[in-house]
Ligand code: HEM
């Protein structure tokens with residue numbers, strides 16, 4: 510049972526990273542769309558599929574964030590039972606919760622403004638660093 514929980518806890522940790530990566534794609538697919546506009550448009554099938562993929566990533570952005578939090582709660586539960594607390598884990602979790610709260614605020618706000626986007630993007634980078642330190 511303990512061996513199973515050890516592996517399961519680790520898989521749950523990678524599930525958080527998987528959904529975190531999907532949230533980051535929001536930035537990457539839009540950037541690539543801007544920088545490689547002419548290249549993307551060159552082939553119609555490719556362009557159509559690229560736009561579909563981009564819409565999927567942007568439309569579901571918040572759900573990827575919510576799924577990251579769901580797996581964070583599961584990872585925390587298992588890791589807490591098998592290893593106890595992890596300071597670096599708690600820090601990464603705090604940054605991720607902050608990011609999602611900020612995301613919900615931005616989503617609900619009538620005007621979200623450039624400052625909000627800069628902060629939301631910066632915390633995404635901070636979160637990457639916090640996760641890297643945690644799994645290092
Ligand atoms: C954004 C939040 C988090 C992410 C992305 C994350 C991700 C991961 C991953 C991928 C691993 C496996 C790494 C490896 O085996 O080298 C791991 C291990 C671990 N995590 Fe987390 N985690 C997070 C938050 C937390 C929290 C809140 C706790 C608090 C209990 C925690 C406790 C642990 C522990 C104890 C390990 C095992 C370390 C070891 O075996 O040496 N993590 N985490």
Ligand code: HEM
Nearest residue numbers: 529532535536571574575577608609612613615616630633
């Ligand atoms: C792990 C959690 C999250 C990360 C790492 C993250 C990261 C990002 C990044 C990097 C961008 C910039 C994209 C761009 O440049 O256009 C962005 C945009 C945005 N995010 Fe998040 N985000 C997370 C969760 C959320 C959640 C839960 C919500 C809403 C409930 C949200 C709402 C937004 C909104 C409204 C934008 C503005 C652009 C758009 O609508 O796509 N985010 N996010």
